[in-house]
Amino acid sequence: AQKITQTQPGMFVQEKEAVTLDCTYDTSDQSYGLFWYKQPSSGEMIFLIYQGSYDEQNATEGRYSLNFQKARKSANLVISASQLGDSAMYFCAMREGTGANSKLTFGKGITLSVRP
């Protein structure tokens, strides 16, 4: 079974509107972390936001927020006030267990296109 599932093939959003990118995960660990990365066409991987499994509040970083629903095992990324520069591939990832040597597993990614 896939550990990280991103099923939206591609998303389009109008500039200045909000958009939600879906991510579901599968783990039996009690302690885990969820991450979102942005990959523009240049290829670099840009860290956006992190949510720990024990965090009671949803993580926020500027225009990015993570809608964490633990019981449903979902960790959706919400981008508010979309900008043209937000057009990129977005990856959800999970680190299971504790420790810095725990592996990061990535989903297949979602392409977001922002229309002017």
Place this chain on the structure above:
Amino acid sequence: SAVISQKPSRDICQRGTSLTIQCQVDSQVTMMFWYRQQPGQSLTLIATANQGSEATYESGFVIDKFPISRPNLTFSTLTVSNMSPEDSSIYLCSVVDPADPTTGYEQYFGPGTRLTVT
């Protein structure tokens, strides 16, 4: 956050040859990771490189094909050996730095090396 640089940024190589990719970090880190991203695909972990020990390879990746060096806490190299067109990918170096559990051990990536094998 750690600043990571990679050389070369891109290369076009002939099949059967080898390419060594360098990864430099601006701070000392215990673990460095090498990922491959094939065209249109997600990231796949190749191996974890700790200073002073042999790299740990993931299933499907072997040392003969992807030898890794980790001579110190700020530098690592990945060699792609005996290349074929299937090796055409982006190769990314990554570190967990600082090793801060409160941030979930945020993982940072280098700019990547775009490799095309003809």
